Amino acid sequence: xxxxxxxxxxxxxxxxxxxxxxxxxxxxxxxxxxxxxxxxxxxxxxxxxxxxxxxxxxxxxxxxxxxxxxxxxxxxxxxxxxxxxxxxxxxxxxxxxxxxxxxxxxxxxxxxxxxxxxxxxxxxxxxxxxxxxxxxxxxxxxxxxxxxxxxxxxxxxxxxxxxxxxxxxxxxxxxxxxxxxxxxxxxxxxxxxxxxxxxxxxxxxxxxxxxxxxxxxxxxxxxxxxxxxxxxxxxxxxxxxxxxxxxxxxxxxxxxxxxxxxxxxxxxxxxxxxxxxxxxxxxxxxxxxxxxxxxxxxxxxxxxxxxx
Amino acid sequence: xxxxxxxxxxxxxxxxxxxxxxxxxxxxxxxxxxxxxxxxxxxxxxxxxxxxxxxxxxxxxxxxxxxxxxxxxxxxxxxxxxxxxxxxxxxxxxxxxxxxxxxxxxxxxxxxxxxxxxxxxxxxxxxxxxxxxxxxxxxxxxxxxx
Numbered sequence: 125x126x127x128x129x130x131x132x133x134x135x136x137x138x139x140x141x142x143x144x145x146x147x148x149x150x151x152x153x154x155x156x157x158x159x160x161x162x163x164x165x166x167x168x169x170x171x172x173x174x175x176x177x178x179x180x181x182x183x184x185x186x187x188x189x190x191x192x193x194x195x196x197x198x199x200x201x202x203x204x205x206x207x208x209x210x211x212x213x214x215x216x217x218x219x220x221x222x223x224x225x226x227x228x229x230x231x232x233x234x235x236x237x238x239x240x241x242x243x244x245x246x247x248x249x250x251x252x253x254x255x256x257x258x259x260x261x262x263x264x265x266x267x268x269x270x271x272x273x274x275x276x277x278x279x280x281x282x283x284x285x286x287x288x289x290x291x292x293x294x295x296x297x298x299x300x301x302x303x304x305x306x307x308x309x310x311x312x313x314x315x316x317x318x319x320x321x322x323x324x325x326x327x328x329x330x331x332x333x334x335x336x337x338x339x340x341x342x343x344x345x346x347x348x349x350x351x352x353x354x355x356x357x358x359x360x361x362x363x364x365x366x367x368x369x370x371x372x373x374x375x376x377x378x379x380x381x382x383x384x385x386x387x388x389x390x391x392x393x394x395x396x397x398x399x400x401x402x403x404x405x406x407x408x409x410x411x412x413x414x415x416x417x418x419x420x421x422x423x424x425x426x427x428x429x430x431x432x
Numbered sequence: 433x434x435x436x437x438x439x440x441x442x443x444x445x446x447x448x449x450x451x452x453x454x455x456x457x458x459x460x461x462x463x464x465x466x467x468x469x470x471x472x473x474x475x476x477x478x479x480x481x482x483x484x485x486x487x488x489x490x491x492x493x494x495x496x497x498x499x500x501x502x503x504x505x506x507x508x509x510x511x512x513x514x515x516x517x518x519x520x521x522x523x524x525x526x527x528x529x530x531x532x533x534x535x536x537x538x539x540x541x542x543x544x545x546x547x548x549x550x551x552x553x554x555x556x557x558x559x560x561x562x563x564x565x566x567x568x569x570x571x572x573x574x575x576x577x578x
Contacts, residue, residue, distance in 0.1 A: 156488075158551065159463070159513040162456040175552025212511060254453070364554075 125343045129380030134237045135208055137246045144168045149206045150199065154217035164250025166243060170199045170257060174217050178224045192228045193262045200257025210236035214330045216366050223369040223386055226271050228264040235373065241334035273359045273385040275393055279400060287358040288321035291371045297323040299404035312395025316404040322350045326367040329374045342379055354381050361387035436533040439525045440541065447545040455547055459517035466520035469507050484565055491515060495569030502526045502534035502570050518559050522566055531574045537563050
């Protein structure tokens, strides 16, 4: 595979510099560290925060449909706006915000390849201006279940022996590392992984400059080395669903997986659930290969189109 | 009221009437004031395990007690300015104050600054754990020396 399957979802810093002020374009920054946006952002970009803006502040869930519509209106996003996400940490949170926008069916979402790091490396200017977008109207559909996996669905998926990719670090995957006592809210009662899940740490998908690896490298990583199949239903998870949104983006848009969902409950839910299966160690399940049997002929099948 | 409390209250009052964005701007001012590590601490950084492993970005802390007085030497990666600003703020609050007072740093500083709602639950708890880390470090040193 010489090219990404959906190259149109990635834009360069140059494209952003040229189009940031276009009326049909809204640039959105999403970061781990909110002060970075204040320190300097892409001129004209608004900030949408994954914790404060995208999540419900009482229940553990995303904002509801009305909340999402309100957010878009406030930030000057209409249903037909091209929304370009970027951020720190190799676009973790940008991919997470992208994913939430897809959850609510926003048609035209893109990622600025390389995020803040690449913008900086390209020597482009940062702005500290306050951005006041004009309020828009926005109507969102109900959540698109095809991008999100809920716990019971993951349980069924796992029992059926379908593909799971755990994108956490090898230490978290093996169960060697639980989160620290000082972070009880980000920890889990049990360490390990969902039986059958292959471990492909998210960081392997990106280059040092924050951009995504080439189609060829990604294909080797996911479909050859990890034996994931483009046409097999696949679920990605991590700890709270953020790193796995990046992997979800890579699988769905760059490699053209036809059915991939993000399990946003991730290990913070699974590792605290009563009665769900957990295994420890470096192998998906007791050393056997969980994905090697089905769809052995997949390599010759062209990827199914995905409508972004 | 102890001198650490007085200092903290003064810092908290600076934040009180600001909107979310201004609070972060003020926190950046604190971050910019955190001095770089001296040569001595750079050497120590290479050999001592001072990294706060709970933090995903590199944060190195030396909560210290010298002649009964507290201080906090720190290095925080520039890509984490919120953490850097908060650590700088803690360092300013306890600098050269009696160690017993620094041990009593309250846990609800971010709530009182109005930053908790700007940062959200997970970040707030993460930063709060840094307060715990500093307090425990001061206590350990204080106990070792008394």
